[in-house]
Amino acid sequence: MTAKAFADILLYNEPSFGYNGKEYTVCSPDGKYYVTAEDSPGDVDLVFDTVDDLLDHWIIQGKALRDIIPEIDYG
Numbered sequence: 001m002t003a004k005a006f007a008d009i010l011l012y013n014e015p016s017f018g019y020n021g022k023e024y025t026v027c028s029p030d031g032k033y034y035v036t037a038e039d040s041p042g043d044v045d046l047v048f049d050t051v052d053d054l055l056d057h058w059i060i061q062g063k064a065l066r067d068i069i070p071e072i073d074y075g
Contacts, residue, residue, distance in 0.1 A: 001069055001070060001072065001074060002069065002070070003055055003066050003069050006055070006069050006074075007051045007055070009074075010026065010028065010033070010051055010054075014026060014027040014028060015074060017072040017073060017074040018072065018073035018074075019060060019061065019068055019071065019072050019073065020061055022037065022038045022039045022061070023037075023038045024036065024037050024038065024060060026054065032047050032048065032049055033047070033048040033049075033050075033051070033053075033054045034046070034047055034048075035048070035054070035058055037060065039061070040060075043058075046058065055069075
């Protein structure tokens with residue numbers, strides 16, 4: 001999956017995905033992006049204003065979400 005494809009999914013879905021055996025979710029009830037991470041409970045307090053902000057600044061297992069998208073298990 002590409003970053004563009006993931007961004008397109010965010011337009012109509014609130015995805016959950018796996019990466020290296022851990023589960024992650026994104027929801028956007030009010031136009032902002034809220035996240036949860038199985039391995040990082042503090043992420044529940046993270047809020048991102050834009051898709052690019054989410055892709056570039058949500059750090060998952062030491063990497064930006066944008067960098068790991070090709071490796072995530074979505075679906």
